[in-house]
Amino acid sequence: MADIAPPSLFGPTITLLQHAVKGAHLEHEQIANNLANVNTPNFERSTTNFKDALQASLGIPAPADELGLQTDDDRQFQVDDGSPPVPFDPQATVDETVQMRVDKSNVDVDQETTLLAANADYQSTVSQLVQQQYKFLREAIQEQTN
Amino acid sequence: MGYYSALEISASGLSAERLAMDVIANNIANANTTRTPQGGAFKRQLVVFAQKPGAVDQSGDDPFGGSLDPTQPVKADVEGVQALGIVDDPTPDRLEFDPGNPDADARGYVHYPNVEIVKEMVDLMAASRAYQANVAAIQANRQMGNNDLGLLKS
Numbered sequence: 001m002a003d004i005a006p007p008s009l010f011g012p013t014i015t016l017l018q019h020a021v022k023g024a025h026l027e028h029e030q031i032a033n034n035l036a037n038v039n040t041p042n043f044e045r046s047t048t049n050f051k052d053a054l055q056a057s058l059g060i061p062a063p064a065d066e067l068g069l070q071t072d073d074d075r076q077f078q079v080d081d082g083s084p085p086v087p088f089d090p091q092a093t094v095d096e097t098v099q100m101r102v103d104k105s106n107v108d109v110d111q112e113t114t115l116l117a118a119n120a121d122y123q124s125t126v127s128q129l130v131q132q133q134y135k136f137l138r139e140a141i142q143e144q145t146n
Numbered sequence: 147m148g149y150y151s152a153l154e155i156s157a158s159g160l161s162a163e164r165l166a167m168d169v170i171a172n173n174i175a176n177a178n179t180t181r182t183p184q185g186g187a188f189k190r191q192l193v194v195f196a197q198k199p200g201a202v203d204q205s206g207d208d209p210f211g212g213s214l215d216p217t218q219p220v221k222a223d224v225e226g227v228q229a230l231g232i233v234d235d236p237t238p239d240r241l242e243f244d245p246g247n248p249d250a251d252a253r254g255y256v257h258y259p260n261v262e263i264v265k266e267m268v269d270l271m272a273a274s275r276a277y278q279a280n281v282a283a284i285q286a287n288r289q290m291g292n293n294d295l296g297l298l299k300s
Contacts, residue, residue: 021294028290029152032283036159036227038276039166040195109279120286127293134297 017130019057019088023050024123026090031116034107041103045112050090059085151225152287158198158226159280165229166193166273170266177261180249188259190235198228235260 027048037043099106169191179188237260245254 025152025290028283028287029155032152032155032159032280032287033226035276035279035283036155036162037195037197038159038279039163039272040197040227043197109275113279113282116283116286120289123290124293127297130297 014130014133016054016058017126017133019054020050020126021123021130022088023048023054023090024119024126026050026092027119028116028123030092031112031119034112035109035116037105038107038109038112041105043105043107045095045105045107046092047095048090048092053088053090056086057088153284155226156280156283156287158228159283160277162193162195162227162229163273163277163280166195167270167277169193169232170270170273173259173261174263174266174270177259177263177266179259180247180256187239187257188261190237190259190261191232192235193232194230195227196230198225 027050030046030048034043034045095106097106100108173190176188182188239257239260241255242258243254244250244256247256250256
């Protein structure tokens with residue numbers, strides 16, 4: 001699962017979506033842990049970098065800032081540091097940002113539940129995309145729709 | 147990262163918050179208890195929460211996932227929350243002057259528990275909301291699992 005997608009019947013899309021689902025599950029685990037520790041003093045919330053890892057697995061470097069060079073034509077030079085695709089390897093990272101609470105925890109229930117819902121919807125969307133991919137393939141095989 | 151680890155994390159949060167609610171209910175029930183087996187008035191109790199030290203599976207020998215992909219170590223080192231113990235609140239007792247009370251001391255003061263109902267109710271609401279947050283996490287987990295299973299029937 002960690003390797004770079006070989007050319008397959010399905011193309012790289014299925015592998016990308018598979019990694020996205022896996023990353024969403026990892027993210028969900030971190031958010032669930034943050035929520036389980038919502039009343040734990042001195043707790044630091046953790047999150048994952050799975051979307052950056054997903055981008056890196058495509059060979060696109062994560063932008064250091066928002067001021068990267070954009071191209072809108074094939075004749076323009078692509079500013080690319082030539083970074084090769086790396087295996088999809090999401091990591092859990094501890095968020096050490098400012099603590100708002102008197103018990104030195106930086107978990108915000110509202111923020112976590114919002115992230116939880118967003119992550120679940122993200123995973124739902126990706127799942128539907130996987131279904132669509134297989135639906136397209138089945139239509140191509142059967143030469144008919146539905 | 148096992149399939150059920152997220153559920154176990156949320157379940158640990160549920161049981162921890164339920165324990166907190168039990169302790170708060172005990173505090174409220176004993177808000178006026180002046181006699182305890184240890185002697186003296188009831189002491190308000192508090193639950194100490196701590197992050198559960200996860201069994202970090204760095205070796206990658208996860209029984210199921212590892213057999214599928216031995217090259218990738220399993221990195222789930224978050225295992226939820228645990229209650230380390232229940233401790234007594236060290237704040238002093240509430241004193242009320244009531245010389246006729248059989249529990250009054252020599253100066254006529256009765257030692258009542260250091261339980262404040264308002265504070266307990268607030269703690270109860272916090273624990274209840276935290277419990278709901280964990281339930282929401284479990285529901286999201288089920289939804290995600292259903293999405294995954296839905297891939298099979300397309």
